[in-house]
Amino acid sequence: MTTINSTPGAAWSAAAPAETGERPWCHRCGTDDFLIFEEYVPPRLPSGGGAILPASAGYSCSECGGFAAHTVPADWSPPHWFWYS
Ligand SMILES: [Zn+2]
Structure with a gap:
């Protein structure tokens, strides 16, 4: 039995992000x-193409002084966040 199986050229992976991320949270408090959010990078496409890069945020806690930076869910953005024009 012969199976003709043409391989698709570039396979689009499903739109699911590689990392879903975690909402910013101070586990100590x-x-x-x-x-206090010091950095936020929205989800973006790499300039060279490829999979979308997840959003990330860096923040510190004004209560205990902790700092964390990691990927965050795509539907999350810092409170009162605004886009620079
Ligand atoms: Zn804290």
């Missing part, structure tokens, strides 16, 4: 009330 158990709240996000004291977080």
Whole structure:
């Protein structure tokens, strides 16, 4: 039995992001009330093409002084965030 199986050239992977990320949270204080966001990078396409890069954020906690930076969910953005024009 012969199977003719043409391989597709460039396979689009499903639109699911590689990493879903985690919402910013201070685990030491158990709240996000004291977080100060220092950096936020929205989800973006790499200039060379390829899979979309997940959003990431860097923040510190004004209560305990902790700092964290990691990928965040695509539907999350810092409170009162605005786009630079
Ligand atoms: Zn804290």
